[in-house]
Amino acid sequence: MKVDKETKSANREALLSAASRLLRERGVDGVGVAEISQAAGLTHGGFYRHFPSKEALVGASVERTLMETAERASGVVAEDGLDAFAHTYLSAAHLKDPAAGCALAALGGDMARQGGEVRAAYARGVRAYLGTLAPPGRPDRADNLKKLAALIGAAVLARGLAGVDDALAAEIVSAVREDRQAFKRD
């Protein structure tokens, strides 16, 4: 049965929210339309009243997730600096819960294999993300880009090693995180 406009809008948000978490947790190929719809309280049939395809949802979800996390990250950086952000980024809490964390680390590897629509949405998200954490034009732009690349690389490695070589994961994390030379300034 038809639902009112607010309900429809809330359902769309629920789909995006469920997709955001599930995609980061399982990867693009690891989660299906039916499961995302169910997590949002719909059946898979209803899904197609909101998005023309899974690809469209993935694009919209990735872009929005990056925008949201960029905003959150930006707050941390503004308040406590990039050093504090690095610490949070490589915290056990973040590494253990990819579903709620940075989409660049969780989905970056998948993005190289997606179609144009998803890639374009991803690029917009990355620009927003890097735009707030390493603002273009600033003299420290390149330096910050390098730090962010190290954070992402370390998170990817640490998550892959979690549970099978925690000592090595910890060593990588502390090499990237606790380097005073790299993360002290600002």
Added chain:
Amino acid sequence: MKVDKETKSANREALLSAASRLLRERGVDGVGVAEISQAAGLTHGGFYRHFPSKEALVGASVERTLMETAERASGVVAEDGLDAFAHTYLSAAHLKDPAAGCALAALGGDMARQGGEVRAAYARGVRAYLGTLAPPGRPDRADNLKKLAALIGAAVLARGLAGVDDALAAEIVSAVREDRQAFKRD
């Protein structure tokens, strides 16, 4: 029909070699047993005379691929230093051809979602890889781990942005690659 021992052994190598390329190109969920078998010159039925499951193949392939690339990388570093390695790692040739490149960048994101068997094999490969590029015990170990993390993060980002924001991809690459402070020493 049965084949002789050398043929069997060659077929196993062909499976591992095909898997190595296809997995890096498409990801673990993006390629199937049938396609890998076909690329190796077998039908999917024959596959199971070599590996008990897809998971077993993925584990063996990832571990071997990391060992091989570690050896190659080690040669570059020994001859020209980590600075030269970084340059090669972030070259257009490497970024454009994940199927022949570093498995950490191509498959790192997938590894966090694999089962224990694959993760354990992955961890052995990573230890070998990092063992040659950032030998444990050396005073520059942490420094080198950080550089490698930055290389991997930059490669993941640049590949995701390729074709949709090449300018940003290039900026990230040059921020990580051409930083004389970070990569000049040795």
Added chain:
DNA sequence: TGTACATCAGTGAACGCGCGTTCACTGATGTAC
């Protein structure tokens, strides 16, 4: 404001398809004598 009705969000069965895996079978291999 009240009514008649076109719209359309959501349901759930069904579609074709590719997945990982199994299995009966074939016939060359390699061993036992």
Added chain:
DNA sequence: TGTACATCAGTGAACGCGCGTTCACTGATGTAC
């Protein structure tokens, strides 16, 4: 060295399953009068 035969690598059909997507249908919504 020659022969008889058990082994087993590889084939291709078949399995159950889940995927993304479509579709006929339902009935509440919201608009036209």
